[in-house]
Amino acid sequence: MPEADLLGLGAAVLIAGLLARLARRYGLPSVPCYMLVGIALGPGTPGPVLIGHPAELAVIAALGLVLLLFHLGVEFPVDEVLGGGRRLVVAASCYIGLNMTAGLLFGFALGWGASSALVVAGALGISSSAIVTKLLIELHRLTNAETPVILGIIVLEDLFLAFYLALLSPVLSAGDTTGEIVRDITLSFGMLAALLLVARFGARAVGRLLDTREDEVLAVVTIGLVVLVAGTAQEAGVSDAIGALLTGLVVARTRLRERVERLVTPLRDVFAAVFFVAFGLSIDTGHLGAVVVPVALAVAVTVVANLSAGIITARLFGFNQRGAANIGLTVLGRGEFSLILATLALSAGLDVRIGPFVALYVLVLAVLSPLLAAHSRHLARVMPDWLLRRDWTYVREETISTSCTHLDQVRVTETDAEECPECVASGSDWVALRLCTSCGFVGCCDDSPHRHASEHAARTRHPIIQSAQPGEDWKWCFVDETLVRAPLGTKR
Template sequence: MHHVAEALLALGGAFLVCGLIARAGVPIGLPTIPLFMLAGVLLGPHTPGFVLVGDPADLELVARLGLVFLFYLGLEFSLAQLTSGGRRLAVAAAVYLCLNIGGGLALGFALGWGTAEAFVVAGIVGISSSAIVTKLLVETRRLGNPETRVILGIVVIEDLFLALYLALLQPVLGGASGVLDAVVGVGVAFAFLLVLSVVARFGTRWVSALMRTRDEEIVVVLALGLAISTAGAGEHLGVSDAIGAFMIGLILASTPTARRLRQLTHPLRDGFGAIFFFHFGLTIDLGDVLAVLPQILVAAGTTVVLAVVAGIVAARLHRLGRVGAANIGLTVLTRGEFSLVLASLALAAGLDARLGSFAAGYVLVLAVLGPIAVYSSPRLARGIPRRLVPGGSPERDRTRRVPLDMDVGTSSLHELGTDLLQVRVLPGSRLHGVYMNELRLPDGATPGLLARDGTTSAVAPTTRLRTGDVLLVFTRPAERHDTERRILAVHRSGRLAHWLGDTGT
């Protein structure tokens, strides 16, 4: 019992310290990931002073849940959005990955830490942080900029690539003793991916049927069960649990429940993700980071150069100009969750211990440098020779400096204190033929948009619902339950539901 109390105090203290340090750092423009790591470093066993967690293993299981959430719930953009970019976007992402993975591999061999370590360094250096990138786009209010679609496309392709890269690295991380073991390891990893890909391609309707419930609690519990079980199965087969969680995320992202799931589980992702980064910080010795500081600075400088070159190539392909090139290259500059995950897996596999210190220092440097560079990108763009990015014009570059105040996603509704109901009129529903003024929704509930035959339009009191329509209703949380009951009553009993005694219960 005493051990349980100590564990709870340590976990609660970790959450509190992460929150307090993040609260102090976020207002001055620092992202949360390095702040959570810093909390672990300061209160870990390798730093003099108060030690909150003496043994990082005490938080390992909770930290691994954070790893599962980071990969499983890091899917903010659908595959349809990815493929809509066409060949130019694919080329831009391929150039970015080739430059950064190739540069990271060259750097890894130059460090002389070993062949296996060189491939891990390539992954640490080569993949940007989708969490920080997305956050920067929102904070800088650039979601409406023309280059943002390119940035998001690169991030999505990186997320897909990292699953493949982890599969390729599995023999290294699993400690394969020979060629045969390596081949078997890669084969198992790809077989596991293939099975999940088949489920994603042909089994989505069964997964959708499993998740089809209006009860939000059940949706969350089922999703967590699928994600954690698949991650555990992957770990049992010798495949990184991150791959299994990532693939389950792809499967669930294609179901009708995906939007609700992202909304409901984002707080869990953020909470457990904070513990993952805090746990990683517990393992870091600042003395070891200082010992590899020259390598960290060389890696950071190399990443800046390669990211800007990739941004110039992407801007040329999409004719975005110098500001667009700077925004692309500097926004995807930051490194975070994948670099730390890969370093953590490498340390667990018994590779060079310097990888952990290198990854921690590298992420800290770029996580601080990246946001500063992004906010300064319009000025830094002047350093890019105009002949390298001929597609833009001075006037267009100037207009891009004006931010567009636009936000997307369910977080916007949360900030407004509003819930969104999506009502689909299915065949046989008594909603068919009902006029909007006959719905008689409670005060505080407002019909918004109506989607019909591939088009959307605002609703009016005389708008008549038809089978196949999708109606969006905005409601205050306090009136949500009554609104749902009224819509259900009309669905079952028609416009006279109240007189027939149907209250939607």
């Protein structure tokens, strides 16, 4: 690499890091910041150029991609997926199916070719695990009832990623005939199956190969193994990303998992930043104008598909309108996988508009996703009752939580009362009835003139009420000011 480009790379990475630090203060993800620096300071944009020959960063950028996918494999929570049950699999399948189908149809509508349509489908169909996880943390929703479902969906998306890459890589290869494409797909899935078998039965051998007390040696040997497998997969006509992902799954089954994750994470972050900067460097801003309208339409398609999947998931798990809105808007962000697909497409010589299209699409959603997710209450207000369970009508805008610490005070959950005694005594009307789960007191709701249920809770300090309306079983904690739900998987 020329000295000038080395100097430019250092300056670009430093600027990207400082911009990402600024973005974090405002709740925005770092990936778009890295891309913006690459776009702004690359040869495709008028003005200062820090790196005049982006192609010379190819090896470093490839290492960033490999470490991203390897770390994803190491973190893959197999036990959570297996314990999520049939409903989680159905919810994730609906989410992936709706978004991928919408993306594929949109890709064909663009008219950029069948291979480009497959890339667009993946770019629009798979959300960013990093952005979703970051949103859940920053919005303080880790204890929400819908959060385990959201995490389950993105985990199954990551699993789907491996199979999609195995299918897409031969399609993007140089195979000209149907027979060659079929051969390449067979080889790709054969490689995938072989690595899965190693992950299932060869983890002990891999653990012995990597095992050492020295962190330095462990890091070097692990990175060497990952790059070797990724390179072997690439030479076999399979994506290097698949090799890296499956190597991560193998290492995750060894006793070295936590050490490897700790050692690789800083390397992943640095080289991944270079990967995203390099992607930005490849974007010619002269092509952005041609993709503004397609990007706007793609964002609209993604929002509709996500909200539809959120409603379906909420119906499966019995969440209210707020839960449906949280699911649909939290998993809206797109990031690393979309950019990986765009990189593969550009390397395969597909339509040059794919790069600017995906870059602008990711940037727009990276800004919209945190804003929409943070204001999901407003969407819940206008979401019709018939879309979800009727018993959530009264509390559609409230978040359901599994973090209430007062469940041990629940002693009464049933009542035969059909009227508010205090309203009857005073000759007043009431709207709906609430049951105190600590003592069994029945009072009217806050939409009633005298709000006897809330008055009783304030007087006695009994924390939880339950709806006493027929067919409703939700609970509200006055102390935590949240709907109360047992954790996912427990019997209600």
